[in-house]
Amino acid sequence: DTSAPDILTIRHLQPDIVEALDARFRMNRLDQAPDREAFLNEIGPRIRGLAVGSQTVVDAALFERLPNLEIVSNFGVGYDTIDALEAGRRGIVVTNTPDVLSDEVADLALGLLLATVRQIPQVDRYLRAGRWPEKPYPLTATLRERRVGILGLGRIGQAIARRLEGFDVAIHYHGRSRKPGVAYTYHTTLMGMAKAVDVLMVVAPGGPGTDGMVDAAVLAALGPDGIVINVARGSIIDEAALAEALRSGTIHSAGLDVFAKEPHVSPELLALDHVVLLPHVGSGSVHTRRAMGRLLVDNLVAWFDGKGPLTPVPETPWSRGA
Numbered sequence: 001d002t003s004a005p006d007i008l009t010i011r012h013l014q015p016d017i018v019e020a021l022d023a024r025f026r027m028n029r030l031d032q033a034p035d036r037e038a039f040l041n042e043i044g045p046r047i048r049g050l051a052v053g054s055q056t057v058v059d060a061a062l063f064e065r066l067p068n069l070e071i072v073s074n075f076g077v078g079y080d081t082i083d084a085l086e087a088g089r090r091g092i093v094v095t096n097t098p099d100v101l102s103d104e105v106a107d108l109a110l111g112l113l114l115a116t117v118r119q120i121p122q123v124d125r126y127l128r129a130g131r132w133p134e135k136p137y138p139l140t141a142t143l144r145e146r147r148v149g150i151l152g153l154g155r156i157g158q159a160i161a162r163r164l165e166g167f168d169v170a171i172h173y174h175g176r177s178r179k180p181g182v183a184y185t186y187h188t189t190l191m192g193m194a195k196a197v198d199v200l201m202v203v204a205p206g207g208p209g210t211d212g213m214v215d216a217a218v219l220a221a222l223g224p225d226g227i228v229i230n231v232a233r234g235s236i237i238d239e240a241a242l243a244e245a246l247r248s249g250t251i252h253s254a255g256l257d258v259f260a261k262e263p264h265v266s267p268e269l270l271a272l273d274h275v276v277l278l279p280h281v282g283s284g285s286v287h288t289r290r291a292m293g294r295l296l297v298d299n300l301v302a303w304f305d306g307k308g309p310l311t312p313v314p315e316t317p318w319s320r321g322a
C-alpha cells in the first residue's frame with residue numbers, strides 16, 4: 001500500500017506488534033537491513049512514524065536522518081533513552097505505554113520485596129541442593145514492623161503503595177512534590193526519607209533528573225537492616241556504591257530488576273548470594289506485554305487517523321482541540 005504512512009522499527013519488536021503495524025502501515029525494518037546506513041539514507045525521508053522498544057536510543061542524530069518524522073511510539077512507560085525535549089523542539093510527538101503495566105510491575109515489586117526479605121530464591125536453592133535433611137534453613141529477616149519509603153509516587157508507585165497497605169507496614173514517599181489527597185508520610189528530600197525508613201523502593205523515572213541519586217550516603221542512612229528494591233531504572237542507583245554497601249553490611253540486602261548496563265550485570269553484584277537479581281521482567285507477562293503492544297500500535301493509528309496521540313509524554317504535549 002503506497003498511500004499508507006511509512007513506519008520505521010529499529011530493533012526487534014514482539015511479533016503481535018509487527019503484525020498489527022504491517023496490517024495498517026508500510027513497514028521499514030532497520031533490524032533486517034543488511035546495510036543500515038544505506039537503508040536509512042534511502043528510506044529516512046519517507047518515515048513519518050517510529051516504533052521503538054524502551055532500550056533504543058532516539059536522539060537528535062536520528063531525528064536528523066528522519067526529516068519528516070511526526071511521532072515516536074515507545075514500547076514501555078519509561079522513555080529515558082528518547083530525547084523527548086529535542087523531539088518537542090522539532091514538533092515530534094512522543095508516546096509511551098502508561099497505566100497498562102502499572103499493576104503488573106507493582107505485583108512484581110511486591111514479589112521481589114518478599115523474595116528479598118525472606119530469601120525465597122535462596123531457600124529454593126537450599127532445598128534443591130538437598131540440604132533440608134541436614135538442618136532447617138537459617139531464620140531470615142522480616143517485613144514485620146518495617147517502614148517502606150517509595151522513591152517516586154507515580155502511577156506504579158501508587159499501585160505499589162496500595163498493595164503495601166495490605167501488608168501492614170508504614171508507607172513513606174519522596175518525589176518532587178507532595179501528592180494531594182495522599183495520606184502517606186511525605187519527605188522533601190531523599191536523604192530525609194532514607195533516615196526514616198528501612199526499605200527503599202525505587203520507582204522513579206530514569207534520566208538526568210534521577211541519575212545516581214541513590215548514592216553511598218543514602219544507602220548508609222538506610223542502615224544495617226536496610227533493603228533496596230529497584231524496579232525502575234538501574235541508572236538511579238550508584239551501582240558500585242550499592243555493591244559495596246551490600247558487601248560491607250552497610251545495608252542488609254537488595255532486590256533488583258534493573259541494572260546500569262543491561263543486559264550485563266556487574267560481577268560485584270553477581271558475587272553476592274543475599275541479593276535477588278531479575279533480568280528486567282517487571283512488565284513481562286503475556287497479558288501485559290500484549291496490552292503494551294496494543295497501546296503502541298493504537299497511538300500510531302490514532303495519530304495517522306488525525307485524532308492525535310492517545311498517551312503523549314508531558315515533554316511533547318498535545319491538546320485535542322488544536
Ligand code: 8YV
Pocket residue numbers: 053054055075076077078079101280282283
Ligand atoms: C520495558 C520498561 O518496556 O515500561 C518500561 O519502562 O522498562 C519495560 O516495561 C520492557 O522491558 C520492554 O522493553
